[in-house]
Amino acid sequence: MGKRLDPSVAAAVMVAAGVEPLDPYQDFRAAWRCRCLTCGREVRPALASVRRGNAACAFCSGKKLDAAEAVQVMRNAGLEPLEPFPGGHKSWQCTCLACGRTVKPSFHNVRGGHRGCKYCSGNGVDPSEARATMHAAGLEPLEPYPGHNKSKWLCRCRTCGRQVQPFYNSIQQGQKGCGFCAKNVADPLEVAKAIEAVGLEPLEPYPGATKKWKCKCKKCGRLVAPKYNSIQQGKGGCAYCSRVAVDPQEAADLMREAGVEPLEPYPGSKEPWRCRCQVCGREPKPRYVNVRMTGSACSYCSEKQVDPEEAANLMRQFGLIPKTGYPGTDNPWDCECSKCGRRVTPRYTSVSRGSQGCRYCSSATLFGMPARIYLIAHVELSAVKVGIARRDSNRVANWERRGWQVIGNWVLDDGADATDIEGRVLDAWRSSNLPIALEPRDVGNLGGHTETAPLWAVDLDETIARIEQAIASLDL
Numbered sequence: 001m002g003k004r005l006d007p008s009v010a011a012a013v014m015v016a017a018g019v020e021p022l023d024p025y026q027d028f029r030a031a032w033r034c035r036c037l038t039c040g041r042e043v044r045p046a047l048a049s050v051r052r053g054n055a056a057c058a059f060c061s062g063k064k065l066d067a068a069e070a071v072q073v074m075r076n077a078g079l080e081p082l083e084p085f086p087g088g089h090k091s092w093q094c095t096c097l098a099c100g101r102t103v104k105p106s107f108h109n110v111r112g113g114h115r116g117c118k119y120c121s122g123n124g125v126d127p128s129e130a131r132a133t134m135h136a137a138g139l140e141p142l143e144p145y146p147g148h149n150k151s152k153w154l155c156r157c158r159t160c161g162r163q164v165q166p167f168y169n170s171i172q173q174g175q176k177g178c179g180f181c182a183k184n185v186a187d188p189l190e191v192a193k194a195i196e197a198v199g200l201e202p203l204e205p206y207p208g209a210t211k212k213w214k215c216k217c218k219k220c221g222r223l224v225a226p227k228y229n230s231i232q233q234g235k236g237g238c239a240y241c242s243r244v245a246v247d248p249q250e251a252a253d254l255m256r257e258a259g260v261e262p263l264e265p266y267p268g269s270k271e272p273w274r275c276r277c278q279v280c281g282r283e284p285k286p287r288y289v290n291v292r293m294t295g296s297a298c299s300y301c302s303e304k305q306v307d308p309e310e311a312a313n314l315m316r317q318f319g320l321i322p323k324t325g326y327p328g329t330d331n332p333w334d335c336e337c338s339k340c341g342r343r344v345t346p347r348y349t350s351v352s353r354g355s356q357g358c359r360y361c362s363s364a365t366l367f368g369m370p371a372r373i374y375l376i377a378h379v380e381l382s383a384v385k386v387g388i389a390r391r392d393s394n395r396v397a398n399w400e401r402r403g404w405q406v407i408g409n410w411v412l413d414d415g416a417d418a419t420d421i422e423g424r425v426l427d428a429w430r431s432s433n434l435p436i437a438l439e440p441r442d443v444g445n446l447g448g449h450t451e452t453a454p455l456w457a458v459d460l461d462e463t464i465a466r467i468e469q470a471i472a473s474l475d476l
Contacts, residue, residue: 010047017056036060070107079116130168137177198237251288258297311348318357337361360419371415373422375408377455383437385452386425388418398446408464410471421470429453
């Protein structure tokens with residue numbers, strides 16, 4: 001038996017909840033026939049449910065629906081029910097009063113604000129319209145519209161005759177109907193012919209055009225895994241035979257043939273590979289792809305790389321004492337001349353080719369003698385040059401005869417000062433990353449191509465001012 005209460009107390013609870021009992025109280029959990037004091041409908045709440053705080057009238061609380069009211073809600077939404085009210089959450093077959101199609105919305109969705117007709121709202125697909133869309137894409141449907149635009153639809157291609165299963169929404173968005181004709185789907189026979197043509201033997205079933213396919217190369221016998229779409233694009237089947245992939249052992253053999261012994265596993269064709277040169281004993285880091293193309297592996301033996309200690313020793317042989325670490329072959333190197341004591345910045349590459357390291361000592365014939373510093377330009381060569389010469393020399397006239405124009409010409413009492421100012425101009429150009437503008441053939445037997453810079457990149461007024469300020473400082 002359920003929990004017993006005084007009948008008068010139980011009745012008072014129900015009245016307080018808005019319903020009037022129509023039968024005597026029997027059980028705490030049993031349905032109790034009552035009349036709602038608000039809407040007048042007959043309901044059957046349990047006293048236990050009401051005591052837990054639940055509504056006594058299912059109609060007023062919205063938990064129970066009146067069939068007549070439900071029909072009116074649907075009609076207000078433009079729908080005419082074709083069957084009795086099935087319940088709030090179940091599909092309810094209706095006719096759309098706007099387009100005349102049969103639809104099956106749920107009462108709860110319509111009451112919640114959703115449009116009842118999926119066709120009028122744009123969320124539904126008319127089967128006849130869907131078939132017309134497929135026809136326009138060159139497809140003949142072999143079954144009724146599946147009822148969902150993201151469901152596969154079995155069709156036959158009118159062009160190639162194959163059966164395909166496209167999604168209706170994909171066709172709507174402009175995708176080609178037949179994957180075979182669009183080259184998005186591969187025909188098994190065509191795949192077999194393509195694989196045979198590139199010399200591969202499949203070791204597993206065809207996985208798809210964009211997935212790796214385990215095969216064996218008939219030429220080299222290696223296992224490879226190309227993608228069929230890559231083969232279609234002409235990239236070949238075996239990565240080893242096409243030299244896209246490299247066998248680590250073959251790579252090591254090639255490096256040994258080039259005169260170096262690998263000191264670590266093969267890192268990849270374009271990655272530096274630490275090796276030991278069998279000739280000089282150093283440890284260069286050549287790249288396999290470069291060695292394969294040039295046959296040269298040791299950057300030291302090929303003079304592409306310089307040992308810092310050997311570079312310093314060479315500078316000392318030319319009377320230069322390095323004041324900083326080795327900066328690179330083509331960068332100025334801060335040094336002190338052991339002969340005259342001046343600070344100079346020769347480049348290792350110039351010294352290694354026999355150039356005199358100290359520009360002051362190399363111009364010693366001008367020391368203590370009147371000299372001139374000149375600035376000239378050549379429009380056709382697009383170059384500007386700074387230079388020094390003896391005061392009575394015809395060097396500037398020789399430049400003019402070759403098409404150079406004199407921008408500035410200054411005479412100094414001591415050639416050492418002219419040499420110093422020339423060096424300042426060149427240092428300013430090179431520190432601004434201005435390259436040498438000419439080759440030796442452009443200046444002929446006059447020489448001096450290393451004292452040039454691109455005409456378009458040099459501020460002539462600034463260069464003139466620099467020279468004149470340096471000259472003025474000599475008088476202080």
